[in-house]
Amino acid sequence: MPTYKSFPLPDTAEGLTEAEILSWSVQPGDTVTVNQVICEIETAKAAVELPCPWAGVVTELHVQPGQTVDVGTPILTIDTDPGGAAAPVNGSARPAPAAAAPAEEEMKPLVGYGSKTVTAKRRARRGPAVPAETAAAAAQSSVAAAFEHAPGPVPAAEEAPAVPAVAAVAAPPALPGGYVPLAKPPVRKLAKDLGIDLRTLTGTGDQGVITRSDVQQAAAAPTAPSAPAAPAPAAASGGERRVPIKGVRKATAAAMVSSAFTAPHVTEFLTVDVTPMMDFRERLKASREFRGVKLTPLAFCAKAVAMAVARTPEVNASWDEAAQEIVYKDHVHLGIAAATPRGLIVPKVRNAESLSLRELAEALEALTATAREGKTPPADMVGGTITITNVGVFGVDTGTPIINPGESAILAFGAIRDTPWVVGGEVVVRKVCQLALSFDHRLVDGQQGSEFLADVGALLADPAMAITY
Structure with missing residues (x-):
């Protein structure tokens, strides 16, 4: 049987709580060896190249370049025994969940430093309260819809994309003030560079996710839509330039x-x-x-x-x-x-x-x-x-x-x-x-x-x- 191992973002011996993925050196399907560099991350101190602790085949990248994740968050999955079983017939079956691998193996120390579990503390986002009944109903309908259109077998409960679905339904664009629009990190960066407030856009992607095309169309419009609340912090106006405080x-x-x-x-x-x-x-x-x-x-x-x-x-x-x-x-x-x-x-x-x-x-x-x-x-x-x-x-x-x-x-x-x-x-x-x-x-x-x-x-x-x- 194939052996899927999840590689969590390690604490590179300096008490980190998070890091930004700068670039990937591998892609799904690539064969990797022990200590091969798989990606470059930016910590609070410098850019660091991460080596791979196992040999095998990369099956999935969980984080996009430009995305900041907490220490301990899985960033890619590797099949350490790619020849252990035949490939799926219809290509629709997903790899076994990374969480199934033993914790001792997943947190195996890298060469030069060890990984350890760090609980990152963040302030909760302020936003309008959503009744528990509404959130539960939204989760059930969203998950059901996702399973209905899935090409392969229904995934186990721990694999179900319940959290993203709830987020999409529980935070509609009509919500004022604390609404956080759904968009991938590269799209957020593009919007920041073009001075577009994502809260003014209606996403055309799956489950209302704002796409690159949505941002480009908003930038090309004769009159950019105005924000319902205060302008986005990253937007440049009035001779000012704002840069996020990070790294x-x-x-x-x-x-x-x-x-x-x-x-x-x-x-x-x-x-x-x-x-x-x-x-x-x-x-x-x-x-x-x-x-x-x-x-x-x-x-x-x-x-x-x-x-x-x-x-x-x-x-x-x-x-x-x-x-x-x-x-x-x-x-x-x-x-x-x-x-x-x-x-x-x-x-x-x-x-x-x-x-x-x-x-x-x-x-x-x-x-x-x-x-x-x-x-x-x-x-x-x-x-x-x-x-x-x-x-x-x-x-x-x-x-x-x-x-x-x-x-x-x-x-x-x-x-x-x-x-x-x-x-x-x-x-x-x-x-x-x-x-x-x-x-x-x-x-x-x-x-x-x-x-x-x-x-x-x-x-x-x-x-x-x-x-x-």
Whole structure:
């Protein structure tokens, strides 16, 4: 007998509750192997390629590109034993329901991360109440109609499309305010791009579903129909452009608000003459050891932070509110804030304290390239202990950065500029930059924060100081 297994959307090791399907790499009928990439999803942090945990033949895709689904939702079904039984004679029989496969097999861990059940919590949609009797009658008539026109055998109760049928009958277009029109994700995107309010359309598809043709006809009409209520949020009018808050932007906003109103921030500033560091950098770039290495000022800053942490471990700790404990870390997982087309992400350089300057430079180059491509693995974006944000790359002198959740400090590294500077009683032109350290005052006192910032500044002002650490 064929063995049908349903592949649920996994939690890719970062506490996700949902993800958007960007594209499929397989289609029904394709033969797949273990660990073959089947699709690309966009999580709250980055784009991730999902490998297949089984070998077999794809029988059905349950989610369309552009659709956002909860973790644990089946996204495709695979026949892992395609030669186990003869094909249906009339082609009308559907595969066995995916739910019949044992839960232990369906939730089999993927390579590189494990899947786990996550209950996503969403606010219920507000809409007009529908009497229970009306909903029950609608469900019965809709299901009966669906079975009457079905080409094959009547499916089991768990396969019956009862929920979509009830939704179609229980929410007619006449309902005001809370009415949510029925349309597939690509059709919703098309309507958003064309500025069409789906609530003004009458669907010509099965069970009143709005089709692409319905939207295109509405857009081509001389006068677009007006919305019965407030205009759709995605519609552009009056010189405005509205973009849904999702993905990286949504996650960043939630994290920053949580951090700003949870950890009492203190920010201190330090202006540093980094001329010796820049001279040292030029000498290293000309050396054989650093030939072919992109040695940036950020690499020196990363090295200084990793070394200074050893003298002020509080900036590399975290506050555990539930346990009422301060957790000191024996390693430095250094976060580097990176601007990407999808928004701000903070990938981590693992065990930065054990890396040489060359190794740090190579790690930063690889990290930046991967982040810009949107291919940073989810595991590289969790578990940070302290962060650097390189605002200088944008020509900015400094700022007051917000601490990443779960950390106690973040350092802003400003632009390096030619600046008049007093040296030996004379004003000369020097390479100068500004540092800004924000820290959590619950576990980092002013003295500790000041000492850490001074240590980082001293290492940048005179790299030879490193031999004293």
